[in-house]
Amino acid sequence: MYLPFALQPLRDIRVLVRTSGAPMALAPHVRELVHELDSVQPVTDVRTLSSLRSESLAAPRLMTLLLGFFAVLALVLTCTGLTGVVAFSVSQRVRELGIRLALGAEPSSVLSLVLRQGMSLVLAGLLMGTAGALGLSWLMEGLLFGVEPTDPVTLVGVVLLLGGTGAVACLLPALRAARTDPAIALRST
Structure with missing residues (x-):
């Protein structure tokens, strides 16, 4: 079907x-x-x-920049929250950890006990996050160029980054717990 050029709603001519x-x-x-x-x-x-x-490309570039900023912000908030949860757990168990140390437990065993507890939270979050990312990957397909949403290298890299960040977040309260003075811990209520 041929239409006259004058009847076209957009009559721009582009010359390259x-x-x-x-x-x-x-x-x-x-x-x-x-x-x-x-x-x-x-x-x-x-x-x-x-x-x-x-x-x-200005709008997609801005969108990518904003997503990156919010991803870093979410990582910092997650790290802070995880540190807070593990520190609260350690503060609730000061007496128990003091008893363990007074009875001869090595500080390294207290450290590994607290790290295991914190890393179990990290592992649960990583499993749920990976499942969610794989389930909702089709939403991100339009924003990715040259990378599949379910790219194994990217997924493993993100899991390692988040797992390492979680380990560092758990390490601070665990080190504090391992350095607990048994005498002070046993006197606390």
Whole structure:
């Protein structure tokens, strides 16, 4: 079905010019040429392909930057929350840990006990997060370029990063628990 050009709602004509020199140096010549062919046809919005590409990628670039910022913020908040939960658990068990140390437990065994407890929370979160990421990966497909949403290397990398961050978050309260003075811990209520 052929329609007259005058009936088209958008009547823009786009002309692409390939040049070996500076692209914007040709703009006046292109305007003159179009004016010679059709003197009532205005030539507006002369741009280089790189500026057009930058403009078209601005929104996805901003979205990626914002997602990255919020991902780092979520990682910091998660690390802080996990440290708080493990520290609270240690503070509730000061007496128990003091008794263990007074009865001859090595500080390394107290350290591993607290780390095991914290890392069980991290492992549960990683399992649920990985399952959720695999289940909802189709939502991210449009934002990824050159990477599949279920790319094993990316998933393993993220799991290792989050697991390592969780281990560091658990390590601080665990070290504090391992350094507990049994005499002070036994006197606390």
